[in-house]
């Protein structure tokens with residue numbers, strides 16, 4: 055059998071526009087809540103109005119009597135859920151809130167569900183339930199409960215690590231800092247709120263619901279409902295944003311599915327914006343203490359990073375913020391530690407750059423503070439502490455073009471002209487101007503995925519994997535990879551995805567979707583090419599007959615002898631000679647354990663920020679952001695740049711805008727809407743420049759792809775905070791930084 059070679063790069067590497075773009079802008083793309091099956095009931099749940107206590111009374115009869123209301127489901131009559139909602143059926147699972155009892159554990163927790171013939175009737179029925187509570191004082195701030203130690207590290211429970219001797223590192227330091235940073239609770243606010251349309255047919259279940267992990271979601275639902283995962287069809291063609299909150303099934307979705315089974319009719323539940331603040335995850339608050347020291351040459355002797363992270367009273371998910379300090383800067387000693395604190399809030403969860411976003415914010419500020427204390431330029435300080443191998447483990451990096459990122463970012467920004475002293479730059483309009491920078495860093499994980507490729511007699515192909523497009527452009531980038539794998543032009547390739555009955559596309563999370571699902575698609579195409587090669591070399595009429603010892607290459611719908619463009623055969627001709635109407639191949643992708651063992655794998659980058667601060671009002675504007683990123687092979691520069699920009703804008707949001715504010719009396723979130731939960735708008739985003747530095751990474755995975763989905767937030771938060779210091783001379787160690795922080799410091 056001939057060797058085959060599939061050239062990577064005829065479709066990949068192109069700035070192809072989104073294949074789903076026209077469907078989206080013309081409204082042809084349907085999202086979960088757009089489905090209205092015959093006979094469908096509408097579900098509306100009642101969110102708890104207190105954060106801690108119990109539900110003492112619900113006006114069930116009043117709700118039931120409302121015209122159109124068909125079911126009122128409370129803890130008292132909640133239908134049986136075959137699976138234990140406290141169990142962990144998948145690697146990423148949480149205990150979920152599904153009316154187990156009348157206890158209220160956070161504001162916004164579902165306490166009853168109403169089904170009705172119309173949305174209006176269900177909404178009114180839910181209102182009529184008029185809950186009365188026995189409330190206890192809520193604990194919503196990090197000081198409101200005693201910290202606890204992480205007993206068993208795992209998903210959501212980051213462990214502690216120590217490299218070297220931190221005490222000796224502290225003692226050896228010529229210059230040191232000890233600073234504590236606070237990050238607030240932040241809530242994912244995807245444009246598409248969580249929604250489900252559930253239909254039962256006996257023990258078969260069909261779900262229209264957005265999911266970042268179709269197979270994993272089906273496994274969780276199968277467990278909860280006591281059915282086979284194969285009996286669930288989950289359709290998730292498009293997500294209007296996920297950001298981690300659509301990776302893991304949540305209480306409201308499960309309640310709606312349960313209600314559909316009870317009612318014997320399809321049920322739709324779509325969360326309101328306000329309901330997005332509570333039961334569907336968030337980025338938990340942290341308080342991080344960083345104690346850093348360096349010697350007289352500015353080399354780190356210790357990074358000591360302790361995180362206190364909020365979680366709920368009934369589940370543990372802690373921001374693994376201290377992990378950010380493990381793999382980035384060379385230091386003779388590194389300690390990263392975590393503690394949790396249980397609060398009356400919904401369970402936090404992964405939110406874009408979980409752990410690293412918060413951790414990088416604190417670490418990059420601390421590095422700036424130490425550079426300042428040591429009298430060294432912040433960029434030079436990072437270069438002096440550049441890690442050539444992973445600190446602690448000594449593993450080589452699979453690739454690391456961070457030096458190039460620093461150089462190219464600094465050059466584009468003009469960093470060399472930065473005055474060392476803060477408060478010395480003014481713009482012509484009298485604003486204080488400051489420049490800051492931060493290192494961007496995010497791990498490059500990979501999940502496992504499978505895919506199928508079908509080549510047809512006309513030379514077109516369908517490639518299939520059950521992944522998801524969250525708006526990031528996966529379906530475009532994946533189609534480019536798939537086309538390369540099977541050796542066809544992009545316009546001859548149809549990508550089918552977003553359906554759980556397709557081969558498992560893995561998890562669209564951890565910035566690993568392109569590498570994971572793309573790897574599987576590429577491999578499935580390669581399987582078809584191998585079969586074609588075997589066929590052609592045995593077909594007397596093929597120009598490739600008898601060339602079984604050669605290496606074949608698939609390109610543009612043809613199979614050729616590698617390096618010999620003159621000798622080749624068309625896919626369609628090979629199939630026709632073999633009398634085949636189609637040829638199917640399968641593929642899979644995952645990372646070999648040996649590679650994970652032997653290499654440290656991360657994306658890297660450098661972000662530079664310019665802010666202008668009004669000296670009288672304290673108002674902060676980010677005038678310029680320049681980010682240079684190295685993330686392995688860039689499959690689609692247009693989409694990668696867009697992802698990185700989105701990440702940097704989120705970093706700006708973290709630095710200056712986003713925070714959920716709890717009313718300390720009720721424990722409710724005061725700004726649970728998009729009017730008052732501030733995120734940047736166009737006017738907040740001025741100069742934004744992204745530079746990508748290509749890396750050839752032979753270890754990270756077969757395709758050399760690292761991922762760009764999350765890294766943009768990291769580095770950016772610190773860069774902006776450091777620029778605010780450089781403009782004003784005031785160090786603000788809590789996020790988001792607001793004008794009050796600057797005015798209070800006067």
Ligand code: MOS
Pocket residue numbers: 266296297298299301404405406407408562563564565
């Ligand atoms: Mo992400 S927070 O891995 O969707």
